[in-house]
Amino acid sequence: MYLLLLAWLALGSHCHWPCFWDMEVCTAIWRHLCSLGICHPVGCAVFGAGPLLGLYEGFLPGDTARHHRAVILDLLQEALTEAGLTSQDIDCIAYTKGPGMGAPLVSVAVVARTVAQLWNKPLLGVNHCIGHIEMGRLITGATNPTVLYVSGGNTQVIAYSEHRYRIFGETIDIAVGNCLDRFARVLKISNDPSPGYNIEQMAKRGKKLVELPYTVKGMDVSFSGILSFIEDVAQRMLVTGECTPEDLCFSLQETVFAMLVEITERAMAHCGSQEALIVGGVGCNMRLQEMMETMCQERGARLFATDERFCIDNGAMIAQAGWEMFRAGHRTPLSDSGVTQRYRTDEVEVTWRD
Amino acid sequence: MQAADQGPGGAAGGDEGHGTPGDSGGPDGPAGHEGAGRGDEGEAGAAACGAPQAAQALQAPIPGGNTVPAPGEQAASEQSGERSGEAEPTARGPGREQLQYFLRLRFPTPAAADVARRSLAPHGQQQQEAVRMQFRMFGNVLSVRLTAEDPVQLEICVNSCIEQFALSVWVMQRFVPSSYSMSNPGRGA
Numbered sequence: 001m002y003l004l005l006l007a008w009l010a011l012g013s014h015c016h017w018p019c020f021w022d023m024e025v026c027t028a029i030w031r032h033l034c035s036l037g038i039c040h041p042v043g044c045a046v047f048g049a050g051p052l053l054g055l056y057e058g059f060l061p062g063d064t065a066r067h068h069r070a071v072i073l074d075l076l077q078e079a080l081t082e083a084g085l086t087s088q089d090i091d092c093i094a095y096t097k098g099p100g101m102g103a104p105l106v107s108v109a110v111v112a113r114t115v116a117q118l119w120n121k122p123l124l125g126v127n128h129c130i131g132h133i134e135m136g137r138l139i140t141g142a143t144n145p146t147v148l149y150v151s152g153g154n155t156q157v158i159a160y161s162e163h164r165y166r167i168f169g170e171t172i173d174i175a176v177g178n179c180l181d182r183f184a185r186v187l188k189i190s191n192d193p194s195p196g197y198n199i200e201q202m203a204k205r206g207k208k209l210v211e212l213p214y215t216v217k218g219m220d221v222s223f224s225g226i227l228s229f230i231e232d233v234a235q236r237m238l239v240t241g242e243c244t245p246e247d248l249c250f251s252l253q254e255t256v257f258a259m260l261v262e263i264t265e266r267a268m269a270h271c272g273s274q275e276a277l278i279v280g281g282v283g284c285n286m287r288l289q290e291m292m293e294t295m296c297q298e299r300g301a302r303l304f305a306t307d308e309r310f311c312i313d314n315g316a317m318i319a320q321a322g323w324e325m326f327r328a329g330h331r332t333p334l335s336d337s338g339v340t341q342r343y344r345t346d347e348v349e350v351t352w353r354d
Numbered sequence: 355m356q357a358a359d360q361g362p363g364g365a366a367g368g369d370e371g372h373g374t375p376g377d378s379g380g381p382d383g384p385a386g387h388e389g390a391g392r393g394d395e396g397e398a399g400a401a402a403c404g405a406p407q408a409a410q411a412l413q414a415p416i417p418g419g420n421t422v423p424a425p426g427e428q429a430a431s432e433q434s435g436e437r438s439g440e441a442e443p444t445a446r447g448p449g450r451e452q453l454q455y456f457l458r459l460r461f462p463t464p465a466a467a468d469v470a471r472r473s474l475a476p477h478g479q480q481q482q483e484a485v486r487m488q489f490r491m492f493g494n495v496l497s498v499r500l501t502a503e504d505p506v507q508l509e510i511c512v513n514s515c516i517e518q519f520a521l522s523v524w525v526m527q528r529f530v531p532s533s534y535s536m537s538n539p540g541r542g543a
Contacts, residue, residue, distance in 0.1 A: 069521055073528050087529070103514070106477055110518045113473040114525040338476035 058181065065103035072111055087119040094322025097125030097332070098343030100153065105339035113337055124322045125332040128313075129154060129345040132279040133165060134324055135317035140304035146273040148264045148292070149345075151280035151313070152177030152196075155221065155260070157267045158345055160353060165345045168267040169219030176256050177282045179223040183252055186231050187245050199249045200285050206250025208243050214255055219266060221259045226252070257288045261295050268301060277304040283311040328352035453505055455512050457498040459519060466526060467496040473522045474515065485511040 080086065095112035098105060109125075116123040133147055147158040147165075155171040174182075177196060184195030189202070213229050215222040230252060237243045243251075264276060276296050278289060289305045296303040310317070328351045461467035471489050478487030485502040498515060502508035 065517075069517065072521075073524060077528070106514070106518065107521060109477070110473050110521050111525055113476070114469060114522045115529065117469045117472060118526065118530045334472050335476060 058185075059101070061101040061103040064101060065107045068104050068107045072107070076111070076115075087121075090119060090121055092116075092122045092124055092322070092326050093119075094124040094126050094318055094326070096128050096131070096318055096339075097337070098340035099128055100339075100341065102339065102341050105341070109337060109339050113334060116334075122326075123332045123334065123337055124325050124330060125337055125339075126318045126321045126325065127343050127345060127348050128318070129156065129158075129343075130165060130348055130350070131317035131321040133158065133277075133345075134321040135310055135314070136277045136279040136304065136306060138320050139306050139310050140277060142275050142277045142302075142304040144273070145275035145277035145304060146264060146268045146271060147277045147279060148260060148283070149280045150176050150260060150278065150282035150288070152181055152282075154280065155223075156345060157219070157263050159267055159271050159273065160350065161271075163350050163353065165348070165350060167344070167346050168270065169221070169263040172217065172220050172222050173224040174227065176221075176223055176260065177280070179227045179256060180252070180282070182227055183230060183234075183248075186234055187248070189245075194281075196282060196285065199253065200287065202246045203249040203253045203287065204246075206244070206246040206248070208247040208251070209254060210237070210243055210247060210251035212251055212255040214259060216259050216262055219263055221256075221263055223256060226255065253285070253287055257285075257291050260288065261291050264292065265295050265299065268299065274299075274301045275304060276301060279306070279311065281312045284308045324352040450503055452501055452503060453508050455500045455508060457496075457500070457512075457515065457519075459496045459498070461494045461496065464491065464494045467491055467494050469526065470519055470522045471496050474518050477518065478515075487511070487515070 093112050093116040095108050096105060097109070112123060115121075129149060132149055132151075136142065136147070137145070144160060146168075147156075149156045149158055153175050155175045155177075156167050157169040158165050159168055160166070180199055181195045184191070184199055189195055189198045192198075210233075213226050215225055230248065234248055237248070238245065267273070268276060276292060278292060282288065283305060284307065289303070292305070293303045305311075330351070459467070459470070461470065468491065471491060475489060478489065484504065484507045485500055488499040488501075490497045490499075500508060500511055500515065502511065
């Protein structure tokens with residue numbers, strides 16, 4: 001049984017790639033998925049045959065959508081060919097319904113609807129956040145973890161309860177990954193392979209902790225003030241020699257990650273959870289994993305985390321969530337297949353879990 | 355500019371030629387589209403100077419099917435079997451000018467036209483606040499009317515609509531070429 005997953009790359013926000021998910025024999029397909037994920041890391045400098053975007057820019061919806069339209073058909077064909085499948089082998093079409101940037105989401109959805117009609121297959125609109133969670137659960141084997149979902153577009157602490165992924169805490173403004181990415185632009189840090197990765201490497205060489213605003217508001221966090229503050233002081237401190245760029249990277253990471261650890265721990269205490277799972281692109285960060293591990297050990301809990309193949313947006317995560325939905329009987333009628341830029345994690349009824 | 359009450363006339367604008375999904379730059383869209391019209395003016399008009407370029411992709415030869423009409427060719431006359439896709443635009447309030455843009459897309463078969471319509475209709479439903487989209491089918495001709503008060507929003511939506519139609523057509527051409535001339539392709543959920 002094969003699930004055609006159409007999950008498309010929207011750089012910086014969420015990653016979508018077409019892939020096939022065969023729950024019985026996934027090794028060959030998984031290699032294919034991994035090669036797609038690694039060959040196209042999240043980064044605005046990678047646009048295939050097109051011109052290279054500025055190295056210090058963010059992702060623009062129009063440009064991203066144009067990129068998707070340019071590559072999507074070849075990619076879909078490549079996935080079919082490499083998997084050795086035809087349309088007749090496919091059981092359903094899964095695509096990212098949201099959240100994310102509108103234009104790329106729409107491009108993907110149009111392709112998914114067209115393919116679903118042509119091949120006469122059911123359609124499944126998948127929540128991107130739930131894709132991360134389900135992939136994390138599958139890869140790590142975590143049974144019922146408290147989830148820290150951290151990426152360029154989202155920052156949430158999530159726990160499952162009564163057929164919903166409940167949001168216990170979240171950012172009240174920008175995502176932690178967005179904060180890191182925008183700070184990278186202030187320091188003119190390269191986007192290749194990704195600003196977050198480069199900040200992490202620089203932070204390892206930092207020696208001085210610069211005091212930054214620490215903004216935890218109950219179960220929620222705020223990053224926009226930290227970003228404004230560090231944007232304001234960075235140039236002054238660098239010019240006067242009070243600190244180095246590496247110190248600033250180190251200080252920013254320590255501050256924002258500590259905030260995330262705090263709200264995750266609070267959620268775990270509330271739920272009585274003995275498992276924590278990190279998902280999302282920022283989850284690749286080894287320092288964050290290290291800090292979370294320390295917290296879990298102190299609580300006698302267990303931390304689950306993945307590497308960049310599964311943390312960063314990828315098509316397989318949409319496939320995994322779509323597969324769960326398909327088996328549980330979910331279907332998305334064409335009339336309901338519009339995309340949702342603000343698709344909340346807790347909007348989905350998780351009928352595939354007890 | 356084409357007045358709304360005069361109805362769509364001949365195709366206008368756009369370049370002939372073949373396009374691929376990789377083409378960047380100007381919007382890709384179907385041949386046979388007309389410029390924006392003002393709902394409350396009676397003047398006839400040529401295609402708007404600012405009208406998007408015609409779709410290169412849709413003018414590409416379709417395996418097993420006919421090419422869509424090149425710019426300047428008369429659009430197909432209305433045929434029986436009209437199907438209306440979306441809600442009617444709301445009546446405009448006093449002093450509020452409505453801008454309209456008409457697209458008429460000819461497909462090789464009614465089934466292909468319906469696939470394209472159903473692929474875009476959900477997006478059209480979501481756009482109802484700023485830009486109202488109304489789909490109608492006349493045999494193998496798909497007619498889209500976009501109505502808005504804000505010309506910028508209208509332009510954005512027109513460009514987006516054309517790009518999405520082109521994408522849907524490319525999918526049909528690429529993956530099930532025979533369906534472009536099929537009479538009854540499979541229906542999705």
